[in-house]
Amino acid sequence: MSDDKLLDAIIAQTKLTKKQTDKQQKIVETAIKLFAEKGYANTSTSEIAKAAMVAEGTIFRHYGTKDNLLLSVILPFIKDSIPTMAEEVFTEIMSKNVGCFEDFLRALLKNRLHFINENREIFQIVVKELLYNDELRKELLPFFADNILHRITKVINTYKDRGELIDIPSHTIQRMIFTLIGGYFVSRFVLQLDNCDIDEEAEIENLIRFIMDGLRKQ
């Protein structure tokens, strides 16, 4: 599969979770902030070093290359994105075997909103680089596709079988949901178009209502 490299990297990194130095900690934190703010390509290692109050060499002693620093920033996020979503959200909700598709959507949305809210800077980085960085896109997209979309499709099929959803190809449904939710996250956390005073609860319900009333079989 095309995500071998990424998976390997994730696994390798998980194992490497020795003791992170204070400086390492500081470097990653600073890199996250700057990458999120100005993009990977527009952030120089010397800038990171200065902001992290660390010698530039220290960055390379620990991460070898700037590319690798980006990975070190992104991978834990990816790692947490996928299995969490897959195992915790999906199986949990599904195994309850109760609730309609709307409940599933609500749970999914809230779970992911919470996760991204707590990692908004890394989310910004991932989204930006996904568009800007060919290499990364080629590795991440199939990885996402294989892991998330695949499971969503299964859920959708389940609910379709129960007669809760309209008869559009599952992959089309899934894509529209994904676009809508993803677009919501992007416009909120990356573009930051908001009037700050959003009633989050209400927005979510509107979103769900929008999605549901489009999909519900009548």
Next chain:
Amino acid sequence: MSDDKLLDAIIAQTKLTKKQTDKQQKIVETAIKLFAEKGYANTSTSEIAKAAMVAEGTIFRHYGTKDNLLLSVILPFIKDSIPTMAEEVFTEIMSKNVGCFEDFLRALLKNRLHFINENREIFQIVVKELLYNDELRKELLPFFADNILHRITKVINTYKDRGELIDIPSHTIQRMIFTLIGGYFVSRFVLQLDNCDIDEEAEIENLIRFIMDGLRKQ
């Protein structure tokens, strides 16, 4: 307003549409191709010069700075995006005074699909830089907001008055439509996730159906 600079630039440029030299033509064409492919930050002026078979100095003789070359690439697209959309699409459709919201949506979607399809490279550039380039985002987003969203809101209100749409704040409706359509364009033209063999007609209808059946008051 925050778009003064942009508007000024557009106006200035429109006036400047004297005779473009062959070389200028070639430079812009090449820049479009390369910016779309690898992103603005990852494309060097020397690269552009080489690919356009032009001396590097020539680029700067005409455009002064690389930033300005980006603007020269983007602005005509922006210029055409907005007024066209506003004047041609909107007033045209609305003045007909015929058709339901679905028809409006369909017309809008097809019109924009056509436009972006013919300018997909510049669309890629705009989307990528919108996320990556702080300056540009700060200039373009309010410009979009003021020009497009504002008009869509008016249309939505019209249809709401006619009782065709559910009772969600217009700006929320508008945002969800925008996210969905925008997301569709981005995933299709920028991320290029597609199975190439899409039945475009069907996809559009699914999209409209999805949007409508969520929004239609029942």
Next chain:
Amino acid sequence: MSDDKLLDAIIAQTKLTKKQTDKQQKIVETAIKLFAEKGYANTSTSEIAKAAMVAEGTIFRHYGTKDNLLLSVILPFIKDSIPTMAEEVFTEIMSKNVGCFEDFLRALLKNRLHFINENREIFQIVVKELLYNDELRKELLPFFADNILHRITKVINTYKDRGELIDIPSHTIQRMIFTLIGGYFVSRFVLQLDNCDIDEEAEIENLIRFIMDGLRKQ
């Protein structure tokens, strides 16, 4: 053959003999001096730039890489080493069809002494890098072997047929001559062991006498 790359480079460079800028001239001259003095690996491009009173960027505008600058320094020397030696020296002397092996040796020695004397700095560079630079050695040595040694062997065979030379494998003879003459040049021009006041004429005659008749008193 293994010298394709080198030959190609030589040919390419010969064609490129456009007009060298003053700065280019200065860069090459300075590089020659510094490489000869301290070796390629121990000379930094910034050093060269400073000594040549040129911006560091200028070096890279013209030569692209430091490696390529080394080649630009070495190749003309190599180019002149080989064909000169082959065509001028060899055929000239041989075609005269007069003279014994000793005369040939004397002509060869004087010709090469003259050549190296006029290019002693580049000779130093070539010798030093031949030992130090794996890549270069792998390209240059077979090139030398194919071009020079091969011809010397032919000459040796000619004289062997005339009964002037002892019956040792030609390639052994050639190697000993080469070692002796080469060693003479290296110790004189690279190691610079000399008492400066050498009677060159006498030294050459001693060398020839040694090669021809050895050390044993008869």
Next chain:
Amino acid sequence: MSDDKLLDAIIAQTKLTKKQTDKQQKIVETAIKLFAEKGYANTSTSEIAKAAMVAEGTIFRHYGTKDNLLLSVILPFIKDSIPTMAEEVFTEIMSKNVGCFEDFLRALLKNRLHFINENREIFQIVVKELLYNDELRKELLPFFADNILHRITKVINTYKDRGELIDIPSHTIQRMIFTLIGGYFVSRFVLQLDNCDIDEEAEIENLIRFIMDGLRKQ
């Protein structure tokens, strides 16, 4: 004399030959291998540390500087080169008072061939650095001159007095022998030009015959 420093270093080191730690042993071994392979300038201390499976700090704890590590590698070889040659080879052969110059040559050649064969990596290092490293050359060359050449001259004079050698200045003879033998070792152990299947015995005899009687057929 200019070799004070070197002699002092040798003496100092000889005294220091206490207990070498395992790690020290490993460091020197690894350094020898890597210096021989890629040259001193192209080998980094971190590389050595990694290959020797030692912390980088350990190298500096024992050797202080990289330069000093090079000396620690080279000096024992130098130390063994000189006195061995002087005392064992020379006096031994000479004291026997038997044998002609040819026998002396043969003994010398075989002795040195054996020594270098057993230390070929260090020999490579010494030769390469002798050309590349100004400092080292300035220290080593006079040292060699004072110790080896000086004794060879004495031997040559002895045989000249016996009427075995031609009437060329002793120092010229010595230099030619040295060039020839040195060149043989360099081309064999450093340049490694060989067809691997050399008949060593025969080669040596050819070399001796050449030195003694030259190339001319009689």
Next chain:
DNA sequence: GATGAATGAGTATTCATTCAT
């Protein structure tokens, strides 16, 4: 004695920009 984290000066190279021709 041994470690390895930290350093900062140094390296080759890139790049937007200037300017004389």
Next chain:
DNA sequence: GATGAATGAATACTCATTCAT
């Protein structure tokens, strides 16, 4: 208008060396 040589600041990265543990 067009060129392309020249620039120098900036970039990612290397490396010998130091030092607290």
